Amino acid sequence: MTKPLTMIGFDADDTLWHNEHYFVLTQDHFADLLREHTEPDRLMERLLVAEQRNIPHYGFGIKGFTLSMIETAIDVTNGKVPASVIAKILDAGREMLSHPVDLLPHAQETLAALQGRYTLVLITKGDLLDQERKLALSGLREMFNGIEIVSDKTPATYRRIFSQFGDGAEQGMMVGNSMKSDVVPMVDAGGWGIHVPHGQTWALEHADAPHHAPRFRQIGDLSELEQILT
Structure with missing residues (x-):
């Protein structure tokens, strides 16, 4: 089971x-x-x-x-x-480094709907100060149980974070726009990888979708996430 x-x-x-x-x-x-x-x-x-x-x-x-x-x-x-x-x-x-933070559609509503039902952790890579600035301006900080700003996203990264905050990658799900950073390494770690395509994605973040993986899903936007969870 x-x-x-x-x-x-x-x-x-x-x-x-x-x-x-x-x-x-x-x-x-x-x-x-x-x-x-x-x-x-x-x-x-x-x-x-x-x-x-x-x-x-x-x-x-x-x-x-x-x-x-x-x-x-x-x-x-x-x-x-x-x-x-x-x-x-x-x-x-x-x-x-001073640009405003413009939330994507359904971001706040989706987090609010999941808060309390699951342990929610923000897992992002990039410059520490800039990521902290954007998170503070987003108004989403209090919706997360944990914040992880990492140098890269690998299967080992996800195993560590999902063991630290949860019950391991096998009982975890990663949601993101990057097939290379958010989806493929999480699936390789044994968890669910949910791809939310964005119209503009950096060339170095492209990767083939793991269509063969039973724990891979793609959704149109964050409003469709709850359908996967029910």
Whole structure:
């Protein structure tokens, strides 16, 4: 007999509130700043390579993204990028770090409906200060039994968190927009992985859906989560 579900983990960025939208806007601004030196598509390719290379050093989040933009600007201009452009890139990064928190539809209602019925834990990765800022502004902090801001999301990460706050990954569920970070590693850990697609998802967060896994589900938005739980 399958053990009952006791804990649900929620991703934050682009699951509970908008996030990638601000990265896309900044990338457009970045492309405008470097338009005289390279085509936007080529610039974005070089930026993505820099981000992937820098994740082990800077981690996930806006600060690492800003450093990767600076590195890419130096690269595509052969070291001749004007200081004024570097200053504008830094300004863009600071602006991202102060953007408002815009909740996604059904986020607050869904958490409110599940509160008290399950142990709810926010599991997010990225810059510690920025994630704490967004959580404080979201108004959702009191709905969670625990907050985990991690450097990466792996099966081991989920096993640890779901054992710490709940009864193990086998009695847990992870809900998020990233197939690579939220769904696949949770399924590999033995739990439920619920995919909530978002219109804008970072290229490095794409992965094949585990359609063969009996504990994988995909829903249109958070309002459909309770249907899975009944």
